[in-house]
Amino acid sequence: MRVSLLILAFSCMAGAALLARNAWAQQAEPLGGCLSPQEMREAVPEHHLADSYRVIKHVSSEHRAEAVGAKLCRQGGKFVYELTLLPHDAKEVLHVLVDAMTGETLSGKPPK
Structure with missing residues (x-):
């Protein structure tokens, strides 16, 4: 019984994470090509x-x-920086887009 509940809980959390990721991806305009580290240093x-x-x-x-x-x-x-962050509370991985010219956060606003 406990194992079944744990499996169900894990499945729900995984499903919620996928839904949140898909929602974020749909809101953001698709990224064009990302630069290699060398191209990034030059750009x-x-x-x-x-x-x-x-x-x-x-x-x-x-x-x-x-x-x-x-x-x-x-x-x-x-150009935008796509940053992947792991919060100190480690609840979920965050994806943040930042305007590379101004440094302004475009998506993935910080918690209040």
Whole structure:
């Protein structure tokens, strides 16, 4: 009985996580191609983009989370940083899009 309840609870949590991920993906405009690390290093000064280290540090602090991934991608004719964060409470992985020119958070607003 307990095993069945644990399996049911895990299945519900996994389903909820998938639904939340799909909802986030549908709200955001699709990302164009993401740059390789070498292309990213070249694009930042060439296009006058915000320093990725400072963006990661700021967004991680805002979300009280550890950055576990960062990519520079094209979206709608501009560059965005796609950050993957693991909150200190480790409830769920967060995906945050940040305008690479201004450093403004576009999606994945921090908790209040």
